[in-house]
Amino acid sequence: MSxxxxxxxxxxxxxxxxxxxxxxxxxxxxxxxxxxxTGHTAVxxxxxxxxxxxxxxxxxLVGPSGSxxxxxxxxxxxxxxxxxxxxxxxxxxxxALSRKELTRFRAERVGFVFQSANLVPFLTARENLLxxxxxxGSSKSGARARxxxxxxxxxxxxxxxxxxxxxxxxxxxxxxIGRALMNDPDLVLVDEPTxxxxxxxxxxxxxxxxxxVKDRGKTGIMVTHDLRMVEYTDRVFQILDGHLTHVExxxxxxx
Amino acid sequence: MNTSMMLASAEIRRGRGRFASVVSALAxxxxxxLVLGALxxxxxxxxxxxxxxxxxxxxxxxxxxxxxxxxxxxxxSDVAKxxxxxxxxxxxPVGVLxxxxxxxxxxxxxxxxxxSMGAAGTPNTLVSGRIPEPGEVxxxxxxxxxxxxxxxxxxxxxxxxxxxxxxxxxxxTSYQLQPTIWxxxxxxxxxxxxxxxELSGEATQINAxxxxxxxxxxxxxxxxxxxxxxxAEATGLAIPGVxxxxxxxxxxxxxxxxxxxxxxxLFFALLVLEKRELFASLKALGTPTSRLGWxxxxxxxxxxxxxxxxxxxxxxxxxxxxxxxxxxxxxPETLITIGVFTVIAGFAGALFSLRRIARIDPATAIGGxx
Numbered sequence: 001m002s003x004x005x006x007x008x009x010x011x012x013x014x015x016x017x018x019x020x021x022x023x024x025x026x027x028x029x030x031x032x033x034x035x036x037x038t039g040h041t042a043v044x045x046x047x048x049x050x051x052x053x054x055x056x057x058x059x060x061l062v063g064p065s066g067s068x069x070x071x072x073x074x075x076x077x078x079x080x081x082x083x084x085x086x087x088x089x090x091x092x093x094x095x096a097l098s099r100k101e102l103t104r105f106r107a108e109r110v111g112f113v114f115q116s117a118n119l120v121p122f123l124t125a126r127e128n129l130l131x132x133x134x135x136x137g138s139s140k141s142g143a144r145a146r147x148x149x150x151x152x153x154x155x156x157x158x159x160x161x162x163x164x165x166x167x168x169x170x171x172x173x174x175x176x177i178g179r180a181l182m183n184d185p186d187l188v189l190v191d192e193p194t195x196x197x198x199x200x201x202x203x204x205x206x207x208x209x210x211x212x213v214k215d216r217g218k219t220g221i222m223v224t225h226d227l228r229m230v231e232y233t234d235r236v237f238q239i240l241d242g243h244l245t246h247v248e249x250x251x252x253x254x255x
Numbered sequence: 256m257n258t259s260m261m262l263a264s265a266e267i268r269r270g271r272g273r274f275a276s277v278v279s280a281l282a283x284x285x286x287x288x289l290v291l292g293a294l295x296x297x298x299x300x301x302x303x304x305x306x307x308x309x310x311x312x313x314x315x316x317x318x319x320x321x322x323x324x325x326x327x328x329x330x331x332s333d334v335a336k337x338x339x340x341x342x343x344x345x346x347x348p349v350g351v352l353x354x355x356x357x358x359x360x361x362x363x364x365x366x367x368x369x370x371s372m373g374a375a376g377t378p379n380t381l382v383s384g385r386i387p388e389p390g391e392v393x394x395x396x397x398x399x400x401x402x403x404x405x406x407x408x409x410x411x412x413x414x415x416x417x418x419x420x421x422x423x424x425x426x427x428t429s430y431q432l433q434p435t436i437w438x439x440x441x442x443x444x445x446x447x448x449x450x451x452x453e454l455s456g457e458a459t460q461i462n463a464x465x466x467x468x469x470x471x472x473x474x475x476x477x478x479x480x481x482x483x484x485x486x487a488e489a490t491g492l493a494i495p496g497v498x499x500x501x502x503x504x505x506x507x508x509x510x511x512x513x514x515x516x517x518x519x520x521l522f523f524a525l526l527v528l529e530k531r532e533l534f535a536s537l538k539a540l541g542t543p544t545s546r547l548g549w550x551x552x553x554x555x556x557x558x559x560x561x562x563x564x565x566x567x568x569x570x571x572x573x574x575x576x577x578x579x580x581x582x583x584x585x586x587p588e589t590l591i592t593i594g595v596f597t598v599i600a601g602f603a604g605a606l607f608s609l610r611r612i613a614r615i616d617p618a619t620a621i622g623g624x625x
Contacts (some may be wrong), residue, residue, distance in 0.1 A: 107541025
């Protein structure tokens with residue numbers, strides 16, 4: 001990862017700047033631009049993107065591949081530093097954190113659900129959850145109770161001791177959801193959760209995600225190229241050639 | 256550290272097959288090194304026992320002998336001269352004869368040592384029986400190794416028609432891989448004269464003088480014209496071939512240990528390469544690089560320890576079936592040294608993977624396939 005950009009220093013939370021920005025917004029992305037490379041070979045992946053998402057909201061980020069949605073979600077999740085602009089999660093300026101602080105920030109405040117679950121193949125479902133609890137030094141007994149509770153709620157109680165290879169694709173993705181929620185994060189970032197699943201299973205997983213995010217008062221952002229999945233989200237943002245636009249308030253929000 | 260341990264141990268427990276490959280490679284290396292080490296020790300101990308397992312801590316030679324017992328020529332009168340040097344607690348003559356002899360079960364290759372019993376140079380590794388009295392003739396100590404030829408207390412060994420009754424058994428006193436008998440200077444001279452008639456006129460010649468001393472060796476040598484003095488250890492190393500053997504075998508041993516570091520480095524480099532995607536996602540989830548590094552180091556150390564344990568068990572078993580004629584000696588000190596070096600080599604091998612782990616970008620966990 002590159003160093004944080006100095007131009008983010010003057011960006012403080014200011015509710016007057018953005019009309020659609022509500023004071024309760026948990027996530028505030030302001031004028032984020034990402035340029036890869038320099039000089040002739042420079043490519044602008046993201047052009048002054050601004051968005052805010054409230055607590056309890058589950059939003060979709062859609063766009064064709066190469067549009068910049070991966071770049072945006074990586075910046076929001078503290079995996080990539082923007083060239084300019086700022087990202088605030090609650091009162092934390094993510095773009096001002098050091099690399100070490102970012103690692104800690106991701107463990108404590110962000111839950112990730114990756115494309116193909118990416119569970120640790122040699123840890124059981126339950127151990128996959130306990131692993132992330134270990135990263136923030138949770139008490140062992142507390143973590144065990146929480147892992148069991150999450151697995152129970154996700155319908156995986158009888159799969160707790162199974163290794164990922166013994167689980168179906170849908171079960172794996174549910175374990176990944178449990179892992180994302182394990183440390184009670186503010187933000188849940190979901191990257192193409194249906195990529196490895198068929199449509200029916202994909203719907204189930206997204207529906208479950210939406211419900212978990214809303215019920216727990218998290219803020220969820222899901223990157224997807226599958227427009228059929230947006231019906232489970234509250235709002236949809238679209239990215240085209242690096243330009244972010246707020247498309248619509250999705251109906252049927254989450255349920 | 257806790258999460259590192261969790262990753263490290265779960266992967267080993269649930270991926271035994273792949274770790275078995277690196278553990279068996281290390282076990283084979285440890286086995287090879289231990290057998291080489293046993294051979295090195297066996298050769299060294301077999302060559303030098305006669306100057307290590309005695310009461311002497313230094314030996315005086317004629318200055319043209321370059322520390323070689325068989326080449327050195329001193330006179331029996333030199334013993335008294337050395338005894339008078341301040342700081343010399345005891346001085347005793349040493350006569351050496353490499354020869355053939357007759358034991359209870361037939362012919363033997365022998366090194367006969369003529370000494371003054373009780374003075375410096377007397378074996379201090381008595382296993383059974385007694386040390387002959389000073390001046391007692393016609394008796395000898397025999398090395399334990401001669402047991403396989405039927406030489407025991409009460410039997411006789413003769414050289415050139417001069418026989419000596421065995422009254423005590425000593426251990427670890429071989430000289431140039433030959434088993435030894437230890438007798439008085441007079442008996443030794445009689446044996447020498449019988450097999451080397453050309454020397455029979457030299458009634459006062461001995462080879463060297465054994466010393467028990469705390470004085471400076473240079474000062475001692477200066478006190479007696481035409482002599483030089485070496486420590487017992489240096490005397491052992493001056494025996495033809497010993498130092499070269501040690502150097503050759505040790506260089507093979509240390510090269511092989513370096514190979515084990517490479518084996519570990521390659522294995523874990525491959526493993527890390529294979530787990531790039533997993534490590535990227537674990538970093539994205541908030542795992543510090545250091546914890547992933549520790550997981551690999553823990554695995555490397557555990558693999559090396561297992562390799563050492565298995566390799567040394569196999570080496571010990573091999574030691575039981577190795578023919579007695581092969582000079583091998585399995586010493587706990589060598590085992591510990593080689594074990595420690597192997598684990599250090601494993602640790603060092605794992606360090607090569609750390610940079611690779613550090614370079615994995617957590618941002619690659621997102622996006623990817625589509």
